[in-house]
Amino acid sequence: METVSALRVKSLYKVYGNRADKAAEILRNSADGDEKLADLSVTAAVVDANFEVRRGEIFVVMGLSGSGKSTLIRMLNGLLPPTHGTVEVDGIDITKLKPAALRKLRREKISMVFQHFALQPHRSVLDNAGYALEVAGLPRAERREKALQALRMVGLDGWADKLPQELSGGMRQRVGLARALAAGTEIMLMDEAFSALDPLIRREVQDQLLELQAELGKTIVFITHDLNEAMRLGDRIAVMRAGRIVQIGTAEEILTDPSNDYVAQFVADVDRTRILTASAVMERPLGVVDVNSGPRVAARVLRETQTSAVYITGRDKRYLGTVTADAATQAVREGRKNLQEIVSTEYARTVADTTPVADIFAPCAESPAPVAVVDAAGRLAGVIPRVTLLSALGSISPDVSESTTTPEPTGTADPAPTNDAAQTSDAIPASDDVGTASTGSGPAATPEVPAQVVAEPSARMTGGPA
Ligand SMILES: Nc1ncnc2c1ncn2[C@@H]1O[C@H](COP(=O)(O)OP(=O)(O)OP(=O)(O)O)[C@@H](O)[C@H]1O
């Protein structure tokens, strides 16, 4: 049976210095071990690391310079022997392997991409890309074919015969990536692989990695000291501080629920609008009406909820659109029975629950009614009123002000009154006659949106780091 974890690290320590073993023992056995290490003149680079990397995930290790990231990653492929603890690759404890067996395992299972590419200057791009295969003793033709295929994946097949020096930094790093891909290993370790690149190039290579990953589903351990890079790439992120992993979680978990002040400070100035998604800020819709229940029910729910539109769902709770108060009233007057005929998709814009908050501002500004949030199955997951978006933005901004003024966003037209955050669900009476109408229902998680409204929202929207 295949294990879910590609890598499993247990109670892992690396101490540098002559009395490393002694130091690791002290660290393991006493709470105030760090202080006792002072006279041993050792460096505790990794202290009690415990984690698993799942198959197919990008696991980011993030931390300041000197926090132990490189030391940790080098123990994952056995380049560095740990002072204590185990590293399992596909269930095999590599700390117990003999050198030859370890080399074989590295060749077959783990590739590494380095910050400075580690390309050989006198060999062609093609030979560099096929280097691992050469070491593995593959015949030339096969090597060539695999290396070319890998170069094609990173968009460099036209450069096969060039020398590394003829390439830009970004292209050289893609050769480094191609070399790891050509090796065909399931696990890829990347130590600050993109850190030497200019910001724009860096973004391109990040995009490329994400694209490749969507296709190939490698297991990647990616080291960076750049928080935004970590948040962009990582399925999960481990935050390291002075040798210890202080938190492991998704970008969203780390942003919204930092395990301590250190992590909170670390993430204080990340551009949260790129990380948080619609599902993190959405609210329960005030009025949801089943499409089969008819215009009369829609009109009643509109009256009860004092909103300008209700959200209509069909079979399996799939979201169909909205019905406005005007449309409902007119349909009732004309004696129409079918709600489907008056459902509109114009009045409320729709976004996916995975849409980053940064990309919701425009639909929110254009949408007379709160934006509808739809999950992967097309069901109505929640709604985002404009005011909610702005106050949520306030609560996720590091410099939220205490101001309670200026409730309206600047420069957005507001053609219709909508159910804004001022309305609470206890304004909704229990429905009486019709079972298909519901108010305040739906699977939306209730976000913690502070009541205060934030001044100068537009300034803060663009205030994140570039
Ligand atoms: N070979 C070594 N001998 C002694 N100390 C070392 C050695 N390698 C690293 N260290 C020390 O171990 C600690 C962790 O270093 P490491 O290189 O793992 O950190 P890092 O998080 O990768 O830092 P950076 O972001 O600068 O690459 C540092 O204090 C470093 O000085």
Ligand SMILES: [Mg+2]
């Ligand atoms: Mg390092």
